[in-house]
Amino acid sequence: MSVFALGLNHTTAPVDLRGRFAFTLEQLAPTLQQFRHHVVGPSQPVRADAPPEAAILSTCNRTELYCAAEPAMVRPALAWLAEVGGVGTDTLSSHAYVLEGGQAARHAFRVASGLDSMVLGEPQILGQMKQAVREADAAGTLGTTLHQLFQRSFAVAKEVRTSTEIGSHSISMAAAAVRLAAQLFEDLREIRILFVGAGEMIELAATHFAARAPKSIAIANRTLERGEKLATRFGAEAIRLADLPARLHEFDAVVSCTASTLPIIGLGAVERAIKARKHRPMFMVDLAVPRDIEPEVARLGDVYLYTVDDLAQLVQSAGEKRQAAVAQAEAIIETGVQSFVHWLDQRATVPLIQALQSQADNWRELEIARARKLLARGDDVEAVLDALSRGLTQKLLHGAFAELHASDPAQRAQLAATVSRLFLRGDAKGR
Structure with missing residues (x-):
């Protein structure tokens, strides 16, 4: 594996x-x-x-x-x-x-x-x-x-x-978004910002933008209760996601990151918002994958839309x-x-080790069973122990002996070296 x-x-x-x-x-x-x-x-x-x-x-x-x-x-x-x-x-x-x-x-x-x-x-x-x-x-x-x-x-x-x-x-995505917004607006304290979603990324983005003390913050989420919980932390307004199209024009900046599989802010909604804003610029950041904001929105003249890939260009380090x-x-x-x-x-090597251990246990059980029979019929203890040790030794070495005898001359030297490493680990006297 x-x-x-x-x-x-x-x-x-x-x-x-x-x-x-x-x-x-x-x-x-x-x-x-x-x-x-x-x-x-x-x-x-x-x-x-x-x-x-x-x-x-x-x-x-x-x-x-x-x-x-x-x-x-x-x-x-x-x-x-x-x-x-x-x-x-x-x-x-x-x-x-x-x-x-x-x-x-x-x-x-x-x-x-x-x-x-x-x-x-x-x-x-x-x-x-x-x-x-x-x-x-x-x-x-x-x-x-x-x-x-x-x-x-x-x-x-x-x-x-x-x-x-x-x-x-490191410069976080949230910090990069703040940098982009600062390039568009003269003073971030004068903007109204909307966060769409209530997950970790939105919480991080809201923390960065809140540090710039914007005029107002709103949080739109599918689950109002969760949106209200995050809004309380930032002194923000919580709104329903369903109310977003009707209120989109109120915000100068929109940062969105939800788990929706389809865009939740469409081209038509943004066009109506821009018209209601009398074409004042709108800054939008789509941190979601898949997208929360339809990509066609980027073609609108008064909208500055950035995705996670766009933010990568701002990420720099010393x-x-x-x-x-x-x-x-x-x-x-x-x-x-x-x-x-x-x-x-x-x-x-675990399966091989397990197989070797199992084989050794089988040999041991066979020799012990044979030794017990010999002891039960009254054989000498020393002779039984000698027979037990010889039986285990023969079983242990049989495979190596058989392979050495059966190997061809070209393989024998390599096989002999392997057998030596496995069995002759002591000195010449067997210590």
Whole structure:
């Protein structure tokens, strides 16, 4: 069994394609179970009694399927993911990456540490990865190998965070959005801002904008109670999502990030809002994947619409310090990768070790049973013990002797060296 990571992210696929493969937290467990059911079918190269371990990490910047399975599983996994996203396998392949063994571990460690993020060193990804692991565990698809991979990922990420300055050189998406807004509006204290959604990203964005003391803040959410809870924290107004089209014109800035699978702010609603605003500019940030705001909105002359990919252009860090922190983090990650690969290699020998132990136990039981019979009929104890030890020794060495006698001259030298390493571990006198 090996491990592999199959995915696409902000460096390999545009936001609209990533949106096809975005999963909400509620979708992760049933999707993982669907994947396992798919790959253990009669036409797939996986035994039903040995289903693959699997976990899915899905954020606005990436969707990744991590598996512990036989290498032959990669192609069926790719075909399954393409089907889920409603695209051809070739289309997905042109934007996806497949990493196996140590490369998969290195990728997981870099993701957890924030080195593979759009925002270098951003901390949110670690929490998202931990949630993905919890969902896989709840779905029953985690398993020992992936558990080890992710626990080691978390440990490496913690060491990177505490031993390097990688986190101090990050600019969050929320901070980048504030920077963009400051370029458009002369004074952020004079703007009215609307946040759509009430999740972690919106909470983070609201915290950054609230620090600039805007004229007013409103939060629209499908569940009013949750929206009111977040609004109370920022002294904001909570509004129903259904009221959004009628009130959109009131706001100078809109930041949206929901789990909706379809846009919730359409072109028509924004056109009406701009008309009601008498063409005063409107700043809009769509942090959702799939999109919350129809992409056609960007064509309107008085609207400045930015997606998560657009914000990447603002994410910058200090040159020399950033490179030094990255190099230090990569060294920590490499140590973790080597440790995991060693553990994985050891796992491959477990069935052989178990088989050897079982065979040795069988031999021992046979010789003890024979010794007991001899003792029961009154044989001398010393003679019985001698017979027991000779019987075990013969059984232990029989296989090696047989292989040496049967081997051809070309193989005999190598086989003899192996037998010597296995059995002649003491000095010449057998100590």
